[in-house]
Amino acid sequence: MSDAPILIVGSYLSPYVRKVLACLHLKGVDYEVDPIVPFYGNDEFTKLSPVRRIPVLIDGDVALCDSTVICEYLEERFPEPTLYPEGSEARARARWLEEFADSRMGDVFIWRYWNELVIKRFVWGEEPDAATVSEALEKEIPEILDYLEGELPVSGEGFFDDVGIADVAVTAFFRNAEFTGFRADSDRWPRTAAFVERMLGHDCFTRLRPFEDVSMRTPITNHREAIAEAGGPISKRSFGLQTPRRGVFKT
Numbered sequence: 001m002s003d004a005p006i007l008i009v010g011s012y013l014s015p016y017v018r019k020v021l022a023c024l025h026l027k028g029v030d031y032e033v034d035p036i037v038p039f040y041g042n043d044e045f046t047k048l049s050p051v052r053r054i055p056v057l058i059d060g061d062v063a064l065c066d067s068t069v070i071c072e073y074l075e076e077r078f079p080e081p082t083l084y085p086e087g088s089e090a091r092a093r094a095r096w097l098e099e100f101a102d103s104r105m106g107d108v109f110i111w112r113y114w115n116e117l118v119i120k121r122f123v124w125g126e127e128p129d130a131a132t133v134s135e136a137l138e139k140e141i142p143e144i145l146d147y148l149e150g151e152l153p154v155s156g157e158g159f160f161d162d163v164g165i166a167d168v169a170v171t172a173f174f175r176n177a178e179f180t181g182f183r184a185d186s187d188r189w190p191r192t193a194a195f196v197e198r199m200l201g202h203d204c205f206t207r208l209r210p211f212e213d214v215s216m217r218t219p220i221t222n223h224r225e226a227i228a229e230a231g232g233p234i235s236k237r238s239f240g241l242q243t244p245r246r247g248v249f250k251t
């Protein structure tokens with residue numbers, strides 16, 4: 001196994017990258033980041049990530065795509081502290097909550113809401129579609145929050161005894177929501193609102209905030225320099241280009 005630090009390829013603004021970086025922090029593992037927005041990936045990036053999605057992990061000769069695959073690899077490579085609760089039933093439930101976050105929250109928070117308000121404007125120079133944004137805000141996001149409210153045990157507490165994969169995977173999407181001005185209403189979803197507030201205040205997320213903030217206010221092609229200047233662990237190696245191209249999923 002190589003001694004070089006683990007490299008994570010992907011922007012600090014991606015909830016899937018955030019999930020992986022938070023897990024690396026929970027495990028106390030050092031890493032470097034190549035903070036590319038996926039649409040700006042070069043041909044080498046396509047070889048690593050055939051669907052041109054971030055995050056990608058490079059650990060010596062190992063290269064992996066998909067945040068779930070990466071977090072499971074991290075769990076096996078660095079078993080302590082574990083990201084999963086004890087017992088097969090609880091572990092299966094944690095995996096389901098992670099899957100719900102990655103798929104349904106990803107579809108709504110990122111591909112419906114964030115895509116309209118941020119990606120369309122800042123990557124492609126297009127205007128958002130107001131109907132898609134209001135459907136996300138009025139119907140799709142509330143349905144997700146109703147579900148989470150029913151799954152969280154008590155106001156402010158996490159899904160299991162210790163902070164782990166389910167808490168991290170779910171919370172990662174609320175940081176993107178925060179950037180667009182959305183917060184869960186604490187009267188309507190008290191458990192979820194308190195959980196998100198507590199989790200976003202956890203070290204594993206707060207340490208990422210300065211680099212996320214810099215990424216939000218800097219033109220995409222200058223992210224790497226701006227984050228390095230803010231003290232981020234930026235890699236020498238980059239898989240980025242100066243111009244975007246559409247990914248496989250045609251957003």
Ligand SMILES: N[C@@H](CCC(=O)N[C@@H](CS)C(=O)NCC(=O)O)C(=O)O
Nearest residue numbers: 014016038053054066067068247249
């Ligand atoms: N299931 C994947 C989803 C990753 C994903 O959708 N990443 C987004 C960034 S937030 C991406 O790379 N999108 C580019 C595209 O789909 O073209 C994971 O868990 O890593």
